[in-house]
Amino acid sequence: MTDTRPVAPTAHLLLLTTTVFALVCGAAQFWRHDLDPIAIPLSFYLTGPGGAYVRLAYYLISAGLLGFALGGYRATSPPLRSRLASTLFAGAGLALPVVALTELFLGSPYEQPARLIHGLAAQATFLWLSFGMLLLNARWRRDALLRTGSTAGWIVAWLATVVLWSHVFLRDLPHGLMQKLTIGLILVWLAWAARHMRRAAGVR
Numbered sequence: 001m002t003d004t005r006p007v008a009p010t011a012h013l014l015l016l017t018t019t020v021f022a023l024v025c026g027a028a029q030f031w032r033h034d035l036d037p038i039a040i041p042l043s044f045y046l047t048g049p050g051g052a053y054v055r056l057a058y059y060l061i062s063a064g065l066l067g068f069a070l071g072g073y074r075a076t077s078p079p080l081r082s083r084l085a086s087t088l089f090a091g092a093g094l095a096l097p098v099v100a101l102t103e104l105f106l107g108s109p110y111e112q113p114a115r116l117i118h119g120l121a122a123q124a125t126f127l128w129l130s131f132g133m134l135l136l137n138a139r140w141r142r143d144a145l146l147r148t149g150s151t152a153g154w155i156v157a158w159l160a161t162v163v164l165w166s167h168v169f170l171r172d173l174p175h176g177l178m179q180k181l182t183i184g185l186i187l188v189w190l191a192w193a194a195r196h197m198r199r200a201a202g203v204r
Contacts, residue, residue: 010071011197017064018190024057025183040176042183043122046103058100064190065093072136072193075146075200080139088132095121095128126182130164133157133189146196153192160185 028045029037035044045054069090073081098121105114137157140146160182167178 007071007075007197008201010067011075011194011201013067014064014071014190014197015194017060018187018194021057021061022184022187024053028054029180036176037180038174038177041179042176043099043103043118046100047106051103055100055103058096062093062096065089065096068190068193068197069093071197075197076136076139077143077145080143082135082139085132085136085139088128088135092125092128092132095125099125126164129186130157130161133186133193134161136193140196145200148199149196153189153196156185156189156192160189 025042025045028050031050032045032048034048042054045051046058066089069086072089073083073086076082099118102114102118102121105111108114133153134157137150137153141150141154143150163178163182163185167173167175167182
C-alpha cells in the first residue's frame, strides 16, 4: 500500500509555490517597462525594480520542488517509484536559488564566475525538470491510482520538452518568448502533478 502521509502537504506546497511563481513572474512582465518580454529572458527580472519579489518566487518554488521530490515519490505505487525522478526534481530545487543568487553579483569582481555558474545552474534546472517530468509521468501512466488523467500531463511534459529543445537548436526564435513558454508549460505540469498527488492522498 502506498504511504501517502507526506503527499497532501507537499502537494499543497507545490501548488502554492507554483501559483506564486506564476503570478509574480507574470506580473513582472508588466511592471518592468524597460525590458522587452519577447526578447529578454526571465533571469533579467531577478535584479532591478521588483527583483527581490522575483527572487523570492524562485526561492519559494525551489522549496515546492524539494517537497515534490519526496511527495511525488511517495504518491507513486512502490513498484513504480523512481529515485532518479526524485533526484532530478530535488536537483532542480537546489539549483534554482543558485540561479537567483548569482544575478546579485553583476557589476562585482565576481561577475564572470557568477555568470558561468548562473548559466550552468539554469541549464541544469531546465534539463532536470524536463527529464524528471517525462520519467515520473511515465511511471504514473502505469500506476493504478494515478493513471486516470495522466494523458494530459504526458502531453504537457512533451510539449515543454519540445519547446525547450526548439529553444536550444533554433537560435533565431525569440529567446525570451521561448524560455518563458517553456517555463509556463513546466508550471502547468507542476500544477497538474500537485492535483494528482492530492488525488493519491484522497484530497479533493
